Amino acid sequence: MAKTCFVTGKSSHVVNSVTRRGKAKKDGGVGRKTTGISKRRQYANLHKRWVLVNGERKHVWLSARALKRLPEHITLL
Numbered sequence: 001m002a003k004t005c006f007v008t009g010k011s012s013h014v015v016n017s018v019t020r021r022g023k024a025k026k027d028g029g030v031g032r033k034t035t036g037i038s039k040r041r042q043y044a045n046l047h048k049r050w051v052l053v054n055g056e057r058k059h060v061w062l063s064a065r066a067l068k069r070l071p072e073h074i075t076l077l
Contacts, residue, residue, distance in 0.1 A: 003046050006060035007071065010044040050077040 019036040023029025045064040052075040
């Protein structure tokens with residue numbers, strides 16, 4: 001199974017990596033031109049942690065934000 005946050009559901013996303021050439025208009029150029037677009041993965045900030053969920057010990061992925069604000073029924077071990 002792919003890495004997904006147990007609390008927030010965050011996972012990686014597919015984004016475009018845009019390559020440009022030229023000089024920006026504000027810097028005195030004629031503008032930046034796109035020369036290539038390729039896809040890449042943008043990963044969520046996930047950490048593997050042991051947690052106690054309703055009395056049951058689980059090994060789960062948690063995002064950095066979820067680690068700061070855990071719900072009441074989840075406790076870090």
